[in-house]
Amino acid sequence: MTPFESLGLQESLLTAISDLGFESPSEVQEKAIPILLEDETDLVALAQTGTGKTAAFGFPLLQKIDAQSRTTQGLILSPTRELCLQITNEMQLYSKYEKGVNIVAIYGGASITEQAKQIKRGAQIVVATPGRMKDMIQRGIVDITKIEYCILDEADEMLNMGFYEDIRDILSNTPDDKSTWLFSATMPKEVASIAKKFMHKPKEITVGTKNAGAVTxxxxxxxxxxxxxxxxxxxxxxxxxxxxxxxxxxxxxxxxxxxxxxxxxxxxxxxxxxxxxxxxxxxxxxxxxxxxxxxxxxxxxxxxxxxxxxxxxxxxxxxxxxxxxxxxxxxxxxxxxxxxxxxxxxxxxxxxxxxxxxxxxxxxxxxxxxxxGIEICEIQLYHLASKIRDTNIDPDIEDYLPAIYDVLEGLDRDEIIKKMVSVEFTRFFRYYSNTRDLDEQKSSKGEKGQEERPKDGSVRYFINVGERDGYDWMSLKDFLRENLKLDKEDIYRVDTKDSFSFFNTDANLMPLILEAFQDFKVDGRFINVEVSKNPGRSGKGKKRDRRRGGRKDGGAPFNKKKKSSSRRKKGRNPGFF
The missing domain is CATH 3.40.50.300 (P-loop containing nucleotide triphosphate hydrolases)
Structure with missing residues (x-):
């Protein structure tokens, strides 16, 4: 039995889930779906944006409605046109194998006549923004007096946008015995007021801590x-x-x-x-x-x-x-x-x-x-090198190579690399090399769990692994802590880039860090750590030992748009990311 099968979903929905590539339910789906399938109940679900809430109410709603009836049975209210369209698109993907199910989006900024036609054809589920929904109810275009399920998605957002009166008026046109499912990232008093007024003994689930930020x-x-x-x-x-x-x-x-x-x-x-x-x-x-x-x-x-x-x-x-x-x-x-x-x-x-x-x-x-400025130049240099390394060779360039070789004749490999990098890097370096430090000094608050660290008490390191190797700031910090046998607070300012990263420790740990990564391998690959070459913040750098697997290339490509030199103003940012 797959993880989604264990939630009680029917076969047609499971097939759609498989087509979408979903492997296991998110926490909010795991908690909400069984409750909504088993009972006719009201529900308050508190979960951060991006945790899979649409599927958490979408799958149970699709399983419960009667596809043979053309009556509107489900109403989903969302705060914005964009979210309304997104929910509609996702629900249509979920209902891929539900014959006869029609899902219609109602929102402002589009033809109300066309939306009225779609409703008239029969829509078991309507996804709407509050303003347009109220307008269509007043015109007699939409009948929600027989709905069985009402979903308030991003309820706190709708109330923050001033839709309290609209939601109250819309809900007053719905049956008292319907099931109301309220999904929200936070639970301010306005949302609690809606729950108290329009819901009957709702069950409540919370993903993470109520009103807390996402741990990711x-x-x-x-x-x-x-x-x-x-x-x-x-x-x-x-x-x-x-x-x-x-x-x-x-x-x-x-x-x-x-x-x-x-x-x-x-x-x-x-x-x-x-x-x-x-x-x-x-x-x-x-x-x-x-x-x-x-x-x-x-x-x-x-x-x-x-x-x-x-x-x-x-x-x-x-x-x-x-x-x-x-x-x-x-x-x-x-x-x-x-x-x-x-x-x-x-x-x-x-x-x-x-x-x-x-x-x-x-x-x-x-x-x-x-x-x-120097730190930025260092990062950009690594990224430029990585861009060169990762660029796919266009076969059409072959015809031009003989002439190019003639132009570059007499230059050895190192000179070509230096000149090629300098073409892009020099103007960037010139822009930042004489810029001032922007930091306000002596802040009253230190880093996470730390006393404020003086500049000369902290060392910044370069490590030749990054996002391409499957690391983000959390997992890289865990990797370093576990391999160095350090406490969580000993490693800070972890910044992951595409193919390299940076991190900091207190200066007294520098000998331990550098010794630990002498000839250090993971799956046969040398992991190289060295002091970042930034005299302003990171201490004196050392030359990279390429024999130990130190990186010769760098990170990810520049991604900024480039402007022609004729349009570039003097002193303007050189246009790199």
Missing amino acids: VQHEYYLVGGRDRYAALKRLADANPGIFSVVFCRTKRDTQKIAEKLIEDGYNAGALHGDLSQNQRDLAMNAFRKKQIQLLIATDVAARGIDVDDVTHVINYQLPDEIETYTHRSGRTGRAGKSGISMVITTRSELRKIKAIEKKIRQDFIEKKIPT
Whole structure:
């Protein structure tokens, strides 16, 4: 018996699950599905975004409805158009083998006439945003007086967006004896009020700790001066070449301004906010999903429809006013079992907010330093080398090679490598080599579980394994701790890149670290650790011993768009990630 079979799902749904490649249920699915299948009950399920909630209510709903009846039996309310469409698409995939099941999406920004036609054909399940749903009820287009199941998805988000009155009016048109399933990431008093008013003795399940942040997300903050936020944002992007991030701003104006500045500076960025037309929002989201945009600058309201599993970082350009909003922001990364990082760019006056968020999400923030220009250059150099190594050779280049060999005649291998790397690296190095340190000094808060570590008391190391080898910041930290026989707090500032990583220890552990990784192998491969070559923060470096398996290449490719030299302004960021 497969893990999904043990939950009590019927064969047609299990076949669809197999087609989708699902191997085992997530925690919320494991807890919710048996309850919803066994009983006609109300349910409150608290789980972070990205934990598989759609399947947790979708599969039981599909198993319970009568596909032979054309009456609307299930209503799913969601906060945004994007999420409404996503739920509809997922439900259609789940119902692949459910003959006669029709699922219709109702949302603003699209033809109400066309949506009315789809409803008239018969829809057992309607997925809707509250505003459009209320409008269609008032026009007599949708009849929900006979529904048996009502699902409130992302309930806290809907209430945060001001939909309380709409939800109350919609639910007042539904039967009292229906089953109501409420799914939410947090349980603020407004959600509790909805549960109390419209639900009868609901069962409750909680994945993780109530209102806590996801354990797969590492929370970091960077203390800067107020005028340095934008410069800090660019450095964080440059120090993480594989970044695929949502950057949150408080206002639509800031969102648009930051996106425009990033695009002007050569970054793959885009904006998502309420002043954009629906078509513009769709274009931005499609480009983001295809990773044509690496930095999506968004307001909280506009970002509520983002459901992308591969987001590596969430960057809080500004902290939100409400703590619950931070929980939703950070929930955009670390999804589907993957790890993620939530970064906060903050000023000294906002440190109290950091402490309040820590208390709410029950997780500590790690204080980190904005990377120096030299640190960024070091990271980018490794990535450039990796790009060269991993580039597939185009067979069409063969015709041009004789001429190229003539041009390069007289240069030995080392000279060619140095010149090739210098073509890209020199302008990047020139941009950052004389830039100042952006960090606000002497913060009152230390790193996770640590006293504040002075600069000369910490050593930063390079290690030639990274995400390509299956490590993220959590698993690499565990790997180092287990092999070095150290406590969890002894290793900090773990930053994983594509094919290499960095980590820190206190200076007194340096002899132990370097000795432990002399001729150290994993599955026959040498794992090389050395002091990072950064005199500003990491101490004096040493030459890499290639005979012991030290890396000759580096990390992942540059991913920034390049601008032509004619358009590049003097002093502008060179346009690398």
